[in-house]
Amino acid sequence: MISREQAAKIAEIEAKDRSLGSDVFEVLAVSELRSRPPMLYGIELENCWIAYIATDRPPGLCASTIVVISQASGETLYAGSSSDEG
Numbered sequence: 001m002i003s004r005e006q007a008a009k010i011a012e013i014e015a016k017d018r019s020l021g022s023d024v025f026e027v028l029a030v031s032e033l034r035s036r037p038p039m040l041y042g043i044e045l046e047n048c049w050i051a052y053i054a055t056d057r058p059p060g061l062c063a064s065t066i067v068v069i070s071q072a073s074g075e076t077l078y079a080g081s082s083s084d085e086g
Contacts, residue, residue: 011051011067021053038082
């Protein structure tokens with residue numbers, strides 16, 4: 001089982017490797033989300049950590065940048081836009 005802290009470290013490496021952003025500012029399970037969950041085709045979010053990535057974009061209405069990590073294996077299942085804007 002991958003802890004939240006381990007998922008944050010994995011996500012930070014993925015984000016930097018993929019030039020998605022500079023830092024992880026929050027890691028949540030889908031049950032902890034306070035807003036609409038990411039809309040990802042073919043990705044089941046149950047039993048995953050969702051790491052939100054800080055980007056260099058100016059403030060505005062835009063999708064979050066995320067890395068989805070399996071809680072069981074630590075595998076990166078997705079990295080990119082969460083399609084949650086609006």
